[in-house]
Amino acid sequence: xxxxxxxxxxxxxxxxxxxxxxxxxxxxxxxxxxxxxxxxxxxxxxxxxxxxxxxxxxxxxxxxxxxxxxxxxxxxxxxxxxxxxxxxxxxxxxxxxxxxxxxxxxxxxxxxxxxxxxxxxxxxxxxxxxxxxxxxxxxxxxxxxxxxxxxxxxxxxxxxxxxxxxxxxx
Amino acid sequence: xxxxxxxxxxxxxxxxxxxxxxxxxxxxxxxxxxxxxxxxxxxxxxxxxxxxxxxxxxxxxxxxxxxxxxxxxxxxxxxxxxxxxxxxxxxxxxxxxxxxxxxxxxxxxxxxxxxxxxxxxxxxxxxxxxxxxxxxxxxxxxxxxxxxxxxxxxxxxxxxxxxxxxxxxxxxxx
Numbered sequence: 186x187x188x189x190x191x192x193x194x195x196x197x198x199x200x201x202x203x204x205x206x207x208x209x210x211x212x213x214x215x216x217x218x219x220x221x222x223x224x225x226x227x228x229x230x231x232x233x234x235x236x237x238x239x240x241x242x243x244x245x246x247x248x249x250x251x252x253x254x255x256x257x258x259x260x261x262x263x264x265x266x267x268x269x270x271x272x273x274x275x276x277x278x279x280x281x282x283x284x285x286x287x288x289x290x291x292x293x294x295x296x297x298x299x300x301x302x303x304x305x306x307x308x309x310x311x312x313x314x315x316x317x318x319x320x321x322x323x324x325x326x327x328x329x330x331x332x333x334x335x336x337x338x339x340x341x342x343x344x345x346x347x348x349x350x351x352x353x354x355x
Numbered sequence: 356x357x358x359x360x361x362x363x364x365x366x367x368x369x370x371x372x373x374x375x376x377x378x379x380x381x382x383x384x385x386x387x388x389x390x391x392x393x394x395x396x397x398x399x400x401x402x403x404x405x406x407x408x409x410x411x412x413x414x415x416x417x418x419x420x421x422x423x424x425x426x427x428x429x430x431x432x433x434x435x436x437x438x439x440x441x442x443x444x445x446x447x448x449x450x451x452x453x454x455x456x457x458x459x460x461x462x463x464x465x466x467x468x469x470x471x472x473x474x475x476x477x478x479x480x481x482x483x484x485x486x487x488x489x490x491x492x493x494x495x496x497x498x499x500x501x502x503x504x505x506x507x508x509x510x511x512x513x514x515x516x517x518x519x520x521x522x523x524x525x526x527x528x529x
Contacts, residue, residue, distance in 0.1 A: 271463070271481065272464070274494065340517075340519055342518075
């Protein structure tokens with residue numbers, strides 16, 4: 186049995202039998218990866234503790250940009266929200282209030298249209314107080330899961346539908 | 356390779372070179388503004404290695420990025436503050452440098468809208484600040500108004516932005 190010398194074997198593993206075909210495969214793979222990462226599943230690095238303990242700091246995740254192609258965002262969805270300047274930095278928050286609803290906090294409990302909302306994902310409760318606030322049309326009220334933070338330090342509020350770019354996958 | 360294909364490749368390379376050269380020698384206002392803001396981020400960053408004199412000198416170098424009558428409206432948790440004029444801004448910058456040992460500022464997102472007459476521009480940007488010794492990074496959105504003064508783009512107005520804010524955002528426009 187002939188044993189190919191190591192460099193030739195390595196070359197075949199790296200380039201394949203047909204270098205032209207391998208080159209085409211690499212180009213196709215690169216294009217598909219770029220398209221998927223830009224328009225379908227956007228890889229994100231989680232920074233900050235406002236979504237603790239659901240999403241830990243320095244975690245890695247994906248945003249499904251096609252999630253709301255056929256239906257609108259739903260309560261409980263964790264979404265990525267684009268900032269006016271671009272998409273390198275986004276907010277990652279949970280939708281708690283839908284368009285037309287009223288959102289309030291009393292002793293840390295979230296109230297939607299005056300009724301308390303069960304939030305099993307909140308493991309770090311706080312004692313937030315916030316007057317009832319209407320959510321406008323085409324807007325969603327978003328907030329993080331970590332309610333143990335001071336109200337002012339926690340970024341939350343109304344996100345325009347057009348700024349919600351997708352649903353966090355995992 | 357046939358002669359005509361070599362010519363096509365050479366022509367394409369020539370066009371690309373011309374395009375690159377044109378944009379290098381005559382950058383668009385948007386490109387100039389982006390470069391200027393990147394320089395500002397570098398000038399505003401400082402390390403713990405800097406001595407007091409260097410800190411003061413580097414803080415004063417920030418002045419070249421602002422107009423004399425610059426107005427800064429800060430509305431962040433715990434602070435609502437208006438800074439009027441370049442001198443007051445530089446004083447604040449020197450003061451800020453004495454409170455933390457080092458700071459790194461990055462501007463990952465910059466969106467520039469230049470007015471049709473190209474004399475002013477509105478810039479939305481996202482700034483990330485990292486302070487040495489702290490694992491947490493600070494994120495802040497800003498809206499800037501920049502004006503073209505003798506071919507130099509200077510910052511004339513700065514305000515903090517809260518995308519998810521309950522408050523309406525004051526309007527900076529070109």
